[in-house]
Amino acid sequence: xxxxxxxxxxxxxxxxxxxxxxxxxxxxxxxxxxxxxxxxxxxxxxxxxxxxxxxxxxxxxxxxxxxxxxxxxxxxxxxxxxxxxxxxxxxxxxxxxxxxxxxxxxxxxxxxxxxxxxxxxxxxxxxxxxxxxxxxxxxxxxxxxxxxxxxxxxxxxxxxxxxxxxxxxxxxxxxxxxxxxxxxxxxxxxxxxxxxxxxxxxxxxxxxxxxxxxxxxxxxxxxxxxxxxxxxxxxxxxxxxxxxxxxxxxxxxxxxxxxxxxxxxxxxxxxxxxxxxxxxxxxxxxxxxxxxxxxxxxxxxxxxxxxxxxxxxxxxxxxxxxxxxxxxxxxxxxxxxxxxx
Amino acid sequence: xxxxxxxxxxxxxxxxxxxxxxxxxxxxxxxxxxxxxxxxxxxxxxxxxxxxxxxxxxxxxxxxxxxxxxxxxxxxxxxxxxxxxxxxxxxxxxxxxxxxxxxxxxxxxxxxxxxxxxxxxxxxxxxxxxxxxxxxxxxxxxxxxxxxxxxxxxxxxxxxxxxxxxxxxxxxxxxxxxxxxxxxxxxxxxxxxxxxxxxxxxxxxxxxxxxxxxxxxxxxxxxxxxxxxxxxxxxxxxxxxxxxxxxxxxxxxxxxxxxxxxxxxxxxxxxxxxxxxxxxxxxxxxxxxxxxxxxxxxxxxxxxxxxxxxxxxxxxxxxxxxxxxxxxxxxxxxxxxxxxx
DNA sequence: CTAACTTGTGCAATCGATTGCGCAATATAA
DNA sequence: TTATATTGCGCAATCGATTGCACAAGTTAG
Numbered sequence: 001x002x003x004x005x006x007x008x009x010x011x012x013x014x015x016x017x018x019x020x021x022x023x024x025x026x027x028x029x030x031x032x033x034x035x036x037x038x039x040x041x042x043x044x045x046x047x048x049x050x051x052x053x054x055x056x057x058x059x060x061x062x063x064x065x066x067x068x069x070x071x072x073x074x075x076x077x078x079x080x081x082x083x084x085x086x087x088x089x090x091x092x093x094x095x096x097x098x099x100x101x102x103x104x105x106x107x108x109x110x111x112x113x114x115x116x117x118x119x120x121x122x123x124x125x126x127x128x129x130x131x132x133x134x135x136x137x138x139x140x141x142x143x144x145x146x147x148x149x150x151x152x153x154x155x156x157x158x159x160x161x162x163x164x165x166x167x168x169x170x171x172x173x174x175x176x177x178x179x180x181x182x183x184x185x186x187x188x189x190x191x192x193x194x195x196x197x198x199x200x201x202x203x204x205x206x207x208x209x210x211x212x213x214x215x216x217x218x219x220x221x222x223x224x225x226x227x228x229x230x231x232x233x234x235x236x237x238x239x240x241x242x243x244x245x246x247x248x249x250x251x252x253x254x255x256x257x258x259x260x261x262x263x264x265x266x267x268x269x270x271x272x273x274x275x276x277x278x279x280x281x282x283x284x285x286x287x288x289x290x291x292x293x294x295x296x297x298x299x300x301x302x303x304x305x306x307x308x309x310x311x312x313x314x315x316x317x318x319x320x321x322x323x324x325x326x327x328x329x330x331x332x333x334x335x336x337x338x339x340x341x
Numbered sequence: 342x343x344x345x346x347x348x349x350x351x352x353x354x355x356x357x358x359x360x361x362x363x364x365x366x367x368x369x370x371x372x373x374x375x376x377x378x379x380x381x382x383x384x385x386x387x388x389x390x391x392x393x394x395x396x397x398x399x400x401x402x403x404x405x406x407x408x409x410x411x412x413x414x415x416x417x418x419x420x421x422x423x424x425x426x427x428x429x430x431x432x433x434x435x436x437x438x439x440x441x442x443x444x445x446x447x448x449x450x451x452x453x454x455x456x457x458x459x460x461x462x463x464x465x466x467x468x469x470x471x472x473x474x475x476x477x478x479x480x481x482x483x484x485x486x487x488x489x490x491x492x493x494x495x496x497x498x499x500x501x502x503x504x505x506x507x508x509x510x511x512x513x514x515x516x517x518x519x520x521x522x523x524x525x526x527x528x529x530x531x532x533x534x535x536x537x538x539x540x541x542x543x544x545x546x547x548x549x550x551x552x553x554x555x556x557x558x559x560x561x562x563x564x565x566x567x568x569x570x571x572x573x574x575x576x577x578x579x580x581x582x583x584x585x586x587x588x589x590x591x592x593x594x595x596x597x598x599x600x601x602x603x604x605x606x607x608x609x610x611x612x613x614x615x616x617x618x619x620x621x622x623x624x625x626x627x628x629x630x631x632x633x634x635x636x637x638x639x640x641x642x643x644x645x646x647x648x649x650x651x652x653x654x655x656x657x658x659x660x661x662x663x664x665x666x667x668x669x670x671x672x673x674x675x676x677x678x679x680x681x682x
Numbered sequence: 683c684t685a686a687c688t689t690g691t692g693c694a695a696t697c698g699a700t701t702g703c704g705c706a707a708t709a710t711a712a
Numbered sequence: 713t714t715a716t717a718t719t720g721c722g723c724a725a726t727c728g729a730t731t732g733c734a735c736a737a738g739t740t741a742g
Contacts, residue, residue, distance in 0.1 A: 055698030079420035095438045283624030396728030
């Protein structure tokens with residue numbers, strides 16, 4: 001009784017019918033009678049039949065696998081997005097394969113290649129920092145394989161994508177700092193080749209202009225925006241004696257670094273200097289003072305990315321137009337930017 | 342020329358040989374001559390041949406897929422473990438499918454079932470909080486499919502597993518607090534059905550005994566140990582007027598909650614009360630004061646889990662003995678437990 | 683020089699499900 | 713009642729690679 005794996009043939013044999021009929025019955029094919037379907041289902045249950053997805057994938061060309069490519073998984077933002085993706089995919093009985101590019105171009109290319117070989121039904125990706133050539137993604141598109149990008153995107157690609165409105169998030173944050181009294185706001189950013197940082201910087205500048213404040217390049221510092229980068233950047237500004245009364249960092253980690261240095265140097269936050277970050281990293285609510293930041297809506301972003309993906313999957317690959325979704329970020333005001341008259 | 346997907350048959354045709362030979366040549370079979378191998382490789386490159394893993398999986402029974410089951414991916418510990426797992430798996434050209442159980446028993450069972458249907462070559466899992474029946478894992482073992490558990494394990498299962506020495510981590514932490522002068526240490530823990538919390542509590546108690554201090558059940562609070570739970574627990578202790586001079590929480594989040602309440606109530610940390618958590622969440626180094634905690638070695642844990650998995654995969658399923666690896670945790674001493682004479 | 687291996691390849695079955703086509707039986711239309 | 717549709721199901725090919733077995737040619741042993 002225990003021949004572990006029943007196949008559709010086993011079911012067919014027991015029912016004196018053929019595998020074709022069983023297959024169609026299980027897939028709820030309209031040309032199979034209700035009676036037959038019922039029988040098949042019953043026998044399938046009795047034999048504890050479990051479909052072999054591999055066999056199905058080979059013949060049908062649909063593997064029910066999605067490949068996800070991202071820089072690294074152990075960062076709050078990315079793991080939250082994956083959470084959202086997996087949630088939706090799981091409901092539709094799709095499996096999610098995750099791979100990491102470690103911000104390495106070669107690795108990203110290899111990884112995409114490997115996913116194609118695994119015959120995933122489509123790919124969801126967030127582009128690595130150092131990727132400037134997009135042929136590997138173009139290849140995916142050319143093959144007619146669904147591709148959706150999120151957060152880190154490229155305008156070079158005609159592809160569906162989901163991002164937050166980085167410009168708006170940054171604009172609102174800078175606007176908020178200004179309204180709290182800041183006149184000279186330091187901005188930490190990173191390579192302007194990366195869409196999100198370019199947009200955030202633009203948002204910052206637009207807010208300044210809107211309020212008639214000068215846009216001073218001296219106040220803008222480029223780095224990788226890790227904790228240490230934020231510290232160094234802040235130190236430099238202070239040592240150079242550049243006057244400032246606010247810090248808006250495009251990354252929470254760099255904001256934290258800046259805050260540490262400021263506190264060490266005896267600046268009072270928020271009375272002397274106000275601080276805001278970006279990303280709503282969990283730690284921002286636990287610091288002292290807690291850090292004003294922008295919620296990137298990572299879990300919804302994952303869900304919407306997955307939904308976009310599945311719509312693409314359903315649609316005719318030839319005539320579908322890339323969907324571009326822009327989510328609204330949310331400014332989270334905390335103590336680091338409180339007005340102190 | 343661009344018939345996108347070349348198969349081994351295409352290669353065979355061009356070379357006037359058969360698919361068998363091509364297959365063997367590509368797999369470096371010893372019975373194929375070097376000359377033939379060279380030719381095949383060359384033609385494969387020329388045709389831009391990409392193996393179809395699905396077809397290979399169907400015939401060979403090896404899918405090169407690993408299923409990973411965990412409560413939720415967007416928690417630092419778990420995403421770090423996955424990072425480690427994916428690193429190793431990727432090197433060996435295996436793909437990692439991740440699934441989340443959301444600490445839900447039914448979901449966990451379904452998920453394991455689904456992974457089996459996807460014909461993964463094996464499963465790596467961390468058991469959900471509410472799982473008390475392990476039949477789904479026993480089934481995996483019975484089928485001879487490699488299974489490795491990490492962190493949240495069960496003694497009911499004869500299975501390979503990778504954990505940290507929770508007892509040691511907790512013992513060292515409690516020992517440290519005592520040496521810093523604590524005499525009455527509150528302990529936050531969770532369901533004692535979960536191995537890690539049981540072990541941590543044991544470590545805490547053993548340290549007390551070792552130093553001749555009483556083990557007072559009044560000082561032990563059970564909860565889910567999220568931020569809010571930590572707050573509530575701390576409030577209760579304070580309101581009940583139970584005397585204490587230290588807090589050792591089996592979770593960093595609850596430690597944070599406790600710290601917030603203590604500060605709100607005017608307690609001085611660490612001079613009046615010393616605090617320690619467990620897990621080395623990123624935020625613990627950013628709080629004020631920074632929180633003493635235990636590094637769970639999540640990325641190495643992921644790597645070792647994967648390595649254990651692949652050894653299991655190589656070995657004869659019938660005669661392999663479960664491997665149990667216990668990693669040494671590392672106590673990270675920060676300001677929240679500094680001695681203040 | 684013959685028996686016994688070793689080497690190098692080909693044949694054909696196989697993994698398990700899907701699916702285009704064909705056909706009989708039944709239903710509907712005219 | 714006859715012509716046309718519709719319904720329900722089986723046949724057999726197919727997806728692309730793997731692999732046990734057979735066998736010819738070349739090697740080695742005795």
